[in-house]
Structure formats: C-alpha cells, structure tokens
Amino acid sequence: MAKTILIVDDSATMVMSVKNNLEIAGFKVETAEDGAKALAKLKGGIKPDLIITDINMPNMGGMELIKNVRALPGFRFTPILTLTTESQADKREEGKKLGATGWLVKPVGGTDLLKIIKQVLPGA
C-alpha cells in the first residue's frame, strides 16, 4: 500500500513541485498551506507516514507545527522533514530539539528528495 506524505508549504509552486515528484514515485500525497491547516488535518484523522514542512509560513510556522505535532497522540515518532531556505546551524538545532527528523535546504533535487525519504521511510 502506498505510503502517505503530508506536504506543508505556503508556496503553491513548492507544493506542486514536491507533490508531483512524490506522486510519480508512487506516494499518496496530502497538502496544507500552513502549519495551522496541517495541524487541523492531522487532528481531523489524517495519519501520514511522513510530514515535509516549510519553516516560514503565515498563521503557524514550521517550528511551531513540529512542536504541536509531537504533542499529538500517535505522532511522536512520525518522521518530520523540514524543507526550507533557512540554512543556519542555530535554526537546525532548534528544529532538532523540537523533534524534526531532518533538515533539507531548498531547492532539493527530486532524486535527492526521494533518496532521503527512503532513508526515513524504509520499504517505501
């Protein structure tokens, strides 16, 4: 059965780019345009196998989303990858402390993204 991935980004281009890349690779994809909407989806019953989130977003940013997701029952060990233009070490450290699984700096090549997804989702 195809694994489900939730993409959270306020950029339509980013969402479309990553979504199509993942769908072509055989994943089922859900999308949300900010952290608040993503959180609402998760609370609404969507159970993705992986979350890929931007950091700088309106309403709720990526850091806050990670923090909230980790507090949700059943999402303690769900892998969360950030996909952002932020690159600095202190931001990465902050993400790591909040519970992010990995840090990806935009733009990420399609094959590189799939490789890293296969690392965090064995058998995908």
Place this chain on the structure above:
Amino acid sequence: METILRLFPRSGLIPKLWAANLAAIAIASMIGWFCSPWLHDTVLAPAGVSFAGDIAITTLLSMLTLIPLSLLIAWPFAHEELNWLRMAITEKEHDKDVIASKRIKQATLLMDIHLRLDAAIGSQLDEVVNDTDSSAIALILNVRKLHDDAATLLDYLGSSGSSAHDMEKEIEGSVASIVQISNFVQELPDMIREDVKTVQMAAIKEIDGLIGFIEVIKKISQQTNLLALNAAIEAARAGDAGRGFAVVAVEVRKLSDRSAQAAIMIEKGLLGAQRTMLEGLKLSPMDKQIADAGEIVGSIRELQKNYDDIRQYYKTLFVVVTEHNTNLATEIAEMLGHIQYQDVVRQRIERVASAMVLRNDLLMELPRRLGESQADLTELPTQMQMVLDEYLANEARHAPAATNVTGPADGLPKMELF
C-alpha cells in the same frame, strides 16, 4: 579681516572707522599736548613721579582717552551701519528659513517620488513573482502530463508486448497442430497407398467382372433381337391373327436394342473407370499433395520464426522504452526540484522588499527631522546601518539560491538527518 569684510560687504564701515580712529588719535594727541604740562605741574611733580613715570602715565592716559574718543567719533557712522547689519542678519535668517523650507519641501517631494518608484518596482516584482509562480505551476502540470503520457505509452507497450506474446503462443499452438496435421498428411499417403492400390485392384477386378457381365447382356440382347425378329416373321405369316403378336415382337426388339445400347454405354463407362484406375496407379496423385503439404509446413515454420523475431523485437523495444522512461522519470524529478528555485527567488525578493520598507521609513524621517529647529540626524545613519546589518544577517541565514543544487550551504550539509 576677511570675515569682517564679508560681514560688511556694502556698508563702507571699515574706512569710516579708520577715519574716526585717526580723528580720535589726533584729538587725543592734542589733549595730551595741552594737558600733560598741567598734569605734570599739578599732579605728578608734587607726587615725586620720575620723568619716565611721567611719560608713561601721560601716554597711558592719552591712550585711555583715545578709546572713548574713537567710539564717540565712530558712533554716528557705526550706528547706521549696525542698524543695517542687524537688518541684514535678520534678512539672512529669514532667507535661511525660506531656503530650509524649500529644501525640506524638495526632500519631501524627492522622497515621495522615491517611494512611488519603490512602489512601482515592488509592483513589478510582485508581478514577476506571480508570473513565475503561474509559469512554474503550468510547467509542473505539463511535466506531470509528460510523465503520465510516457507511463501510458509504457503500459501500452507492455500490453502490446503481452498481447504479442499471447498471440505468438496461440500461433505457436496452432503451428504445432498444423505441423502435426502436416506430418500426418505427409505420412498418410504412405499409409493408404497400399490400401488404395488394393482397393483399386479390387475395383479393376470388379470392373473386369462387370465388363464380362456386359458381354453376357449384349449376347442376351442379340439373342432377344433375333427372337423378336423371328417372332415378327411368324406373326406376318399368321396374318391378322398374328398382328397382336407382331406388335409385341416389335416392342421386344426395341427393348433389345435399348438393352444393347445400355450395355455398350455401361461397358464404355466401366472401361473408362478401369483406365482411370490404371492411370491413377501410375500417376500417384498423392505425391503432389505431399509436396504441397511440405511447402505449407515450411511456410508455417517460417511464420513461427517471424513471430519469434517480432516477440524478441517487442521485448527489446519494451526494455529500451522502459529504460528511457526510467531516465525520463529521473529527469522529471530533477526538473521538479529545479522549479523550487522559483520559491527561493520569491523569498529573496520578499526579503529585499521588507528591507526596502525599513529603509524607506528611515529615509522619510530625514525631511521630517530637517524641518525641526533642533534637528538631530545623528541616529539616522546608525539606524540605517542596523537595517543593512539585519538584511545581511537575514540573507546569511538563507542558502544562496543559485549556486547549491547539491553542494553544501554555508559549509552545512544541504540535507541532514538528525
């Protein structure tokens, strides 16, 4: 002196002061001239002042007299000049205010135009971002369609390959059946040749027997004919009494003739059959059919080989197309990754726009503060420097957009798993 001359460019006060001063010196000299003997006699000498002291005191007093005299003589001229100077200074202050006001207005106008220019540039940049956004999404959709079409083509080829395989299997099965039949056909003549010969020989024998039987029929017919002839002769002799018998004799004769003709015809047919049988045995007609069957089998085997080639061609084609499709999928994935640059560039433009807003807020402070009487501009450069530092720091937090597709950003890995 130059400063003084600048202060009084038109008044002519300086020469007047010089003249007043000279007049004062002259008056003071005259006072000294006339008053010094009196002073000596009445004050200094009785006081025991020496000659040198006398001279010094007299000179000092002359000089002291000179100052008020100079001022006194210069006053009428200086008064007018000072009035003029005061007016000039007031006028200059007024001009200064007017000029400052004008400059503030010009600065405000300049800032207004600057802001409008920034707004126009910002609007253009927004449009560029929106356009690139739309184009990027259209590109993604087109790329996706390309992939879907390629996948459909692959499925179609897979299906065609499968169909070709199935068809080839069916043909192979049919060919096997046909070959089996062909082999049977090939062997059948050998198997039946002897039987046919036996049957033919039996038929010839039977025909021979029948031909003999025909001879008997012919003899019977001849005898019947003779009998009928005799009966007709006898009937003629009997006259009217034998007339009925004569009719029967005629009919019997006709019957005899017809029997003879039938016997001849049967004999002819049987002889023809016999000849055909004999010729058939000589010609061995199965040989040609066997040759034809052999050709058919050869054609069928050729067809089978052709289908094997077609199937192999399909297999190769499918493998090649699958490989190309895999490469295409990889390229599409990479292309989708590159499209992310649009978002990276959009964010850079947004950061530039934010910095421009902060800069403009500070620049707008400049004409406002220039209008104030106690304008303090010292903090503006500091604040502008802070805007610059913040912008640069913000940029430094983000990866450079155009240079690192796979390489590290700022020495840190582009992709990092914790």
